[in-house]
Amino acid sequence: MIQFLLKGILRDKSRSILPIIIVSAGVFLTVLLSGYMKGVFGDVIDQSARFDTGHVKVMSRAYAENIDQLPNDLALLGVTEIVGSLKNQYPEMDWVKRIKFGGLIDVIDKEGNSKGQGPVAGLSFELFSGTGKEIKRMNIEKSIVIGRVPLKPNEALISNEFAQKLNLSIGDEVTYIGSTMNGSMAFSVFKICGTITFGVAQMDRGSIIIDVSDAQKILDMEDGAGEILGFQRNDIYQVEEAELISDKFNASYASDPDEFAPMMVSLQKQNDLEFMINYSNSISAILIGFFIFAMSLVLWNTGLLSGLRRYKEFGIRLALGEAKGQIYRTFTYEAIIVGIIGSVIGTVLGVSAVYYLQVVGIDISGMLDQLSSSMMMPSVLRGKITPNLFYIGFVPGLLAMVLGNMLSGLGIYKRQTATLMKELEV
Template sequence: MLKFLFNGLLRDKSRSLLPVIIVTVGVMITVFLHAYLTGVLTDSIEVSAKLTTGHVKVTTYGYEQNSSQQPNEFAMDDVEQLVEELNRDYPDIEWAERILFGGLLDAPDSTGATRAQGNVSGAGVRLIGSDAEIERMDLQTKLFSGRFPEQPGEILMSNDLFVRMKLAPGDVVTLISSSMYGDMAMYNFTVCGTLHFGVAALDKGMIIADIADIRRALYMEGAAGEVLGFFPEYYDDELGLQLQTEFNSARLDKEDAYSLVLTPMSKAEGIDFLISYSNYAGLVVILIFVFAMSIVLWNAGLLGGLRRYGEFGLRLAIGETKHEAYASLVGEAVLIGLIGSVIGTAFGLLLSYLMQHYGLDASSMIKDSTLMMPTVFRARITPETYFIGFIPGVLSTVIGAMLAGIGIYKRQTAHLFKELEA
């Protein structure tokens, strides 16, 4: 019987070709969109992770509770020892110390009087002696002019701020901020290069210096506000939450503001939404395509079904039950869904691969974005990409066939039978 139905399906192009084409196109778009969204969202998450949050972040409890204020009075002491412990306990994770701070940048004239000033937010990261942070933060591609710090006392600043303050390469600027003890701190830096992030929030007034210089500037010897942890590949929320439980049960004491706390990226303010959205994006794409394709296939099924009511009438007359006729209709739909899904997935994977490999340079479109986004949009093929298209592909054909086939039940057998004569 299956062979009989399969032969009929193959030979009757209106029953097979059109639905297979619809499913193929729908599945191809689903697979591509899923890979594209996964790629862009993952890259956006990774950009945020590398620039600000890490995949996990270790701070003191007091720092974590007031993190939006970058409260360096709650910075961690003896960070070298902490990083050693973290490397020992979690050898697969790369750990990096950072100090975030805010302040005022002052550019003096030749007499020492203020020539220009600007509010800045800054980051102290390891720039001298290691390229790890430069690569991680992708600073090489963001270097607009000049070079990276090579000597103590050199600083990078956002190009917009650099232009606004009418600075020249090699100019000396003074950072006025507060030390980790709450005193005013002042420290002179030499501008060695400028950066363009492509993110308005960062380009407005960002400075980056070697962490050793920032420690000296803010009287934070041996200390750091944050130690960021980076997983070997992409962020894994399950692992992040597991580390949170493990670490915090051993180290966190909410009565002690200086006890250590580990925060996974999904709990970081502003990022939690992005990760949740990323997790549900695939589901949303699937639901949209199941719905849209079901309507299209339902209509295709209705048109085909109307033409086939006569055939069903004949089959009922010969001795099939309505249930058997309906089941065979659904069986055909499963077959069409599977064939269309295989072809659509193959095409979708091809498109996704091209998008993953070459990417789409969107830097001009997002130059004033306030979001931290990648400047090149890339798809990302994951294990899910290989099967995700089968869900809308098969579900939509089956739902479409089930809806269209209801007519078999609604019509009286003799009525169907009479349609043979039409």
């Protein structure tokens, strides 16, 4: 019977084309939007983790309270011991020190006179003082526009946009002017060894990147760090695990009243990322629900039209001895077949479109220039192909088609067999 129905669907274009187009379009949009949202949210979360939040972040309670001001005067001290302890307690995680700082960059000419200045956001992590994991994590090598990674003290990377603004070249020297952990003036000369573009608007506006040991030196933060970031296995964020670790860590300091005692915050508790993670998780369900509803309405109407057009066919089948329930079931089977065909087409198109967005992306760097948010936004929004994209579209595709047809097919039960002879005379 299924083969018989399939033949009918394939041969009767008016029975199949419109529903297949509707289902394909709905599935395509579901897959595309789902893949795109997953990609964008995933990128935002991933970039936030890499550049700012880690999967968990350890800092002093006082620092956490004033985190927006980058209060290095409230930073953790004795971080070697803290990191050592964290590595012992959570060996599966990678623990790294980070210092963020603000200040001014002054560009000096050959005579030592200032030829340009600009505010700068500083980020320091393990460039030459670590294992190289941070270089990989931050994708430094691929992000360098010209030059190389700092290999020794007092070398710095500077954002490419900023370098162009200040007319800086590789080998030029700049003076960092800021304040130390203790509130006194900090001066330090750095040699530019490369320029960098991360594709993250906040980082690309004007930043200087130095090794964490250099930052400790210039900011008088001996064995100190503003933040200790923890990254989970393969740098993939596991929500529940991060929550467990931070709860356990904080519980061990619960009785300590010191405002400089360390505290741990998971990624989702920072920068409004919890909303984004929850939204990211529910977006597919929202999309599927929406498309099931919208497509069901359209397909219900399409089914009604089809039912009208096939009024005579159903009459013949009733006369030949097919029960109403059986006709209704075959009508539903047809919906399943059409739903599967439409879902396959929609999924192929949707996944292709997501692949295109994954490779090419949508550049929103212009918009981000006007945006002031603590959230790390990638300047190119990309889709992401995930395994669920290959089946997610089948839910609205099949459900809407079957639901639409089941509603419209109810008319079969109202058909009077007594009038069949008359109806089939014409």
